[in-house]
Amino acid sequence: MQYTLIVARMAPEEAGRVAGVWSESDATELPYLVGVKHRRLFQFQGLYFQLIGSEERLGDRIEEVRGHHLFQDVNEKLKPHIAAYDPLTWRGPADAMAKEFYSWNA
Numbered sequence: 409m410q411y412t413l414i415v416a417r418m419a420p421e422e423a424g425r426v427a428g429v430w431s432e433s434d435a436t437e438l439p440y441l442v443g444v445k446h447r448r449l450f451q452f453q454g455l456y457f458q459l460i461g462s463e464e465r466l467g468d469r470i471e472e473v474r475g476h477h478l479f480q481d482v483n484e485k486l487k488p489h490i491a492a493y494d495p496l497t498w499r500g501p502a503d504a505m506a507k508e509f510y511s512w513n514a
Contacts (some may be wrong), residue, residue: 409445411459412466413506418456422489423449426456426465437479444488456490470501486493 418426427449433439434447446461460466473479492498 410462410465412462414504416453416456416504417491417493418451418489420451423451426489429482433482436478437480441465441473441476442462442466445471467502467505472478
């Protein structure tokens, strides 16, 4: 299993709305197009974390579907609730992905 962690900014009171947007999107074919098997959302002191589990790395798959109407729809619905961690350097989804530097499995 591959994991991707997306980091952004989100006001704590937006959690319910953001969860609703993802719930709606996850009921479509979009997770299958991207290769998402698991999604978990977290919040901490104004930060938003999305942990995605997939069978392969998501970076390239996300870039391939960025123009798909379902991908654009979920992004438009999230815009009022989620902000880039660093708006000055954000160019696309890859700029929101945390870099893994250690992993351990039992």
